[in-house]
Amino acid sequence: xxxxxxxxxxxxxxxxxxxxxxxxxxxxxxxxxxxxxxxxxxxxxxxxxxxxxxxxxxxxxxxxxxxxxxxxxxxxxxxxxxxxxxxxxxxxxxxxxxxxxxxxxxxxxxxxxxxxxxxxxxxxxxxxxxxxxxxxxxxxxxxxxxxxxxxxxxxxxxxxxxxxxxxxxxxxxxxxxxxxxxxxxxxxxxxxxxxxxxxxxxxxxxxxxxxxxxx
Amino acid sequence: xxxxxxxxxxxxxxxxxxxxxxxxxxxxxxxxxxxxxxxxxxxxxxxxxxxxxxxxxxxxxxxxxxxxxxxxxxxxxxxxxxxxxxxxxxxxxxxxxxxxxxxxxxxxxxxxxxxxxxxxxxxxxxxxxxxxxxxxxxxxxxxxxxxxxxxxxxxxxxxxxxxxxxxxxxxxxxxxxxxxxxxxxxxxxxxxxxxxxxxxxxxxxxxxxxxxxxx
Numbered sequence: 001x002x003x004x005x006x007x008x009x010x011x012x013x014x015x016x017x018x019x020x021x022x023x024x025x026x027x028x029x030x031x032x033x034x035x036x037x038x039x040x041x042x043x044x045x046x047x048x049x050x051x052x053x054x055x056x057x058x059x060x061x062x063x064x065x066x067x068x069x070x071x072x073x074x075x076x077x078x079x080x081x082x083x084x085x086x087x088x089x090x091x092x093x094x095x096x097x098x099x100x101x102x103x104x105x106x107x108x109x110x111x112x113x114x115x116x117x118x119x120x121x122x123x124x125x126x127x128x129x130x131x132x133x134x135x136x137x138x139x140x141x142x143x144x145x146x147x148x149x150x151x152x153x154x155x156x157x158x159x160x161x162x163x164x165x166x167x168x169x170x171x172x173x174x175x176x177x178x179x180x181x182x183x184x185x186x187x188x189x190x191x192x193x194x195x196x197x198x199x200x201x202x203x204x205x206x207x208x209x210x211x212x213x214x215x
Numbered sequence: 216x217x218x219x220x221x222x223x224x225x226x227x228x229x230x231x232x233x234x235x236x237x238x239x240x241x242x243x244x245x246x247x248x249x250x251x252x253x254x255x256x257x258x259x260x261x262x263x264x265x266x267x268x269x270x271x272x273x274x275x276x277x278x279x280x281x282x283x284x285x286x287x288x289x290x291x292x293x294x295x296x297x298x299x300x301x302x303x304x305x306x307x308x309x310x311x312x313x314x315x316x317x318x319x320x321x322x323x324x325x326x327x328x329x330x331x332x333x334x335x336x337x338x339x340x341x342x343x344x345x346x347x348x349x350x351x352x353x354x355x356x357x358x359x360x361x362x363x364x365x366x367x368x369x370x371x372x373x374x375x376x377x378x379x380x381x382x383x384x385x386x387x388x389x390x391x392x393x394x395x396x397x398x399x400x401x402x403x404x405x406x407x408x409x410x411x412x413x414x415x416x417x418x419x420x421x422x423x424x425x426x427x428x429x430x
Contacts, residue, residue: 011312011354045355052351056308079422086411086418092404093271097226112409118416126411133404136267139226140260142397143381151377152406153413155370160413162366164421166358182357184414189307189348191367191410192403194327196301196341198368198375199399201333203301206379207294 003029006039010047017047024065025050049178057185063090071177078173085177086184092129105134111146112153163187218244221254225262232262239280240265264393272400278305286392293388300392301399307344320349326361327368378402 007014020026026046029037050068053059059067070084095102109130113120121127137144163183170176222229235241241261244252265283268274274282285299310317324345328335336342352359378398385391 011314048355052355055311056348056351058307077422079418082418082422083415086414089411091408091411092273096270099226113412116413116416118412119419121412121415124412124415126408126415129404130408130412133271133401133408136271137397137401137405140263140267140397140401142394142401148381149405149409151374152402153409155374156406156409156413157417159366159370159410160417163414164417166363168421179357180414180418182352182355184411186348186352186355186357187367188407188410189344190352190364191371191406193306193341193345193348194364194368194371195374195403195406196304196306196399197328197333197336197339197345198331198371199301199378199395200298200336200339200341201331202372202375202379203294203297203395204334206383207292207297 001039001044002036003039006043006047009044010051012047012051020047020050023061025061025068045178049182052182053185056189059090059185063088067181071174071181074173078176081173081177082180085181087125089181089184091125093132094125094128095132095135097135099135101135101138102131104138105131105144108134108144108146108149112149115146115150116153116157159191216254216259217251218254221258221262224259225266227262227266235262235265238276240276240283260393264397267397268400271404274305274400278303282396286389286396289388293391296388296392297395300396302340304396304399306340308347309340309343310347310350312350314350316350316353317346319353320346320359323349323359323361323364327364330361330365331368331372333372374406 001009003014003017006012007017010017012020017026021028026043029039029043032038046068050064053064053067054061067085067088070081070088073081073084076084095105109127110120134144134149167176167179167183170179216224218229218232221227222232225232227235232241236243241258244254244258247253261283265279268279268282269276282300282303285296285303288296288299291299310320324342325335349359349364382391382394382398385394
């Protein structure tokens with residue numbers, strides 16, 4: 001298909017597609033003349049993934065390029081590639097202080113992972129971002145003990161088990177990695193917004209009951 | 216305490232504190248001379264909250280101001296204030312298309328909420344952001360049916376029940392709302408990064424087993 005059809009089928013404007021091509025987020029099409037190139041279903045699938053990462057997942061373009069390079073790098077084993085792909089995704093900030101709160105947060109994060117039977121990965125940006133968030137809770141005096149964090153850890157373990165089973169159903173390794181990227185990035189807003197909706201619903205239950213009881 | 220001590224105890228630089236004061240994120244201190252003001256423990260607590268929202272939660276300053284204004288607005292009931300506070304927090308983008316995928320995603324989101332017994336809140340930005348994320352999954356052909364989303368909904372319901380019980384333990388209504396903001400914003404990175412760590416751990420299990428089996 002030509003650029004115009006690729007644009008129509010993906011819902012991405014020709015100018016944006018050209019930008020993604022220049023930025024290396026999308027492989028070049030097959031040249032058919034000096035001014036035209038031909039694109040296939042592979043381009044369409046990749047373009048939809050890029051759009052989902054950048055628009056819905058709010059992944060910066062430079063980060064998306066690194067993530068997709070890791071998806072396409074067939075030199076490494078599947079586990080290492082998956083690790084690279086997920087590590088390349090944006091995380092929260094790492095701890096900016098090395099204070100008492102950060103030290104306590106680090107101990108909590110380590111203990112939670114130990115109890116869940118996970119191997120510790122201190123260099124993992126997800127570990128750093130977890131410590132930073134827990135340190136902020138400690139500084140504010142909000143619940144952030146091992147017991148407070150464990151419910152979230154158990155929930156995360158359940159979800160991850162479900163997700164890896166879904167990813168493992170895809171056949172080819174590149175399709176598996178694309179699925180890992182898409183499901184990691186796109187189920188984050190699903191999970192967070194369901195949590196917000198659940199909170200609103202639960203708040204209605206808790207505070208309306210309080211109000212009716214004249215509390 | 217003076218600005219210098221507020222800075223030392225909060226770990227926020229005097230220049231940033233002055234910026235937050237100008238932007239209305241922090242109430243003014245009590246003037247003690249033409250050039251000096253006195254701050255109290257309330258300022259310190261609020262300053263730590265602002266710092267956590269802006270630095271760890273990556274909440275834009277203008278959004279943080281709206282959220283804190285809702286926290287301080289004592290004219291409304293606790294449930295409405297909580298609703299305003301959480302609605303003012305940043306969400307993912309709303310759906311940008313009104314295509315087939317968005318329509319299917321909206322049906323899925325409604326059905327999931329119905330099955331969980333939640334009251335539908337179509338205007339809630341969390342509902343809009345949920346639909347946008349599901350629509351992106353539908354467009355990419357990834358699992359996004361009611362059955363695929365229900366595990367996340369059940370997890371969200373469990374977490375929210377736990378969280379509202381924590382919030383309900385705080386006595387004063389403003390402290391409850393501050394806790395709601397802090398716990399909503401700061402436990403998001405906790406949950407997301409635990410999910411990433413759980414995925415890494417689970418991927419190790421799944422793909423290393425595959426590799427050992429010569430798959």
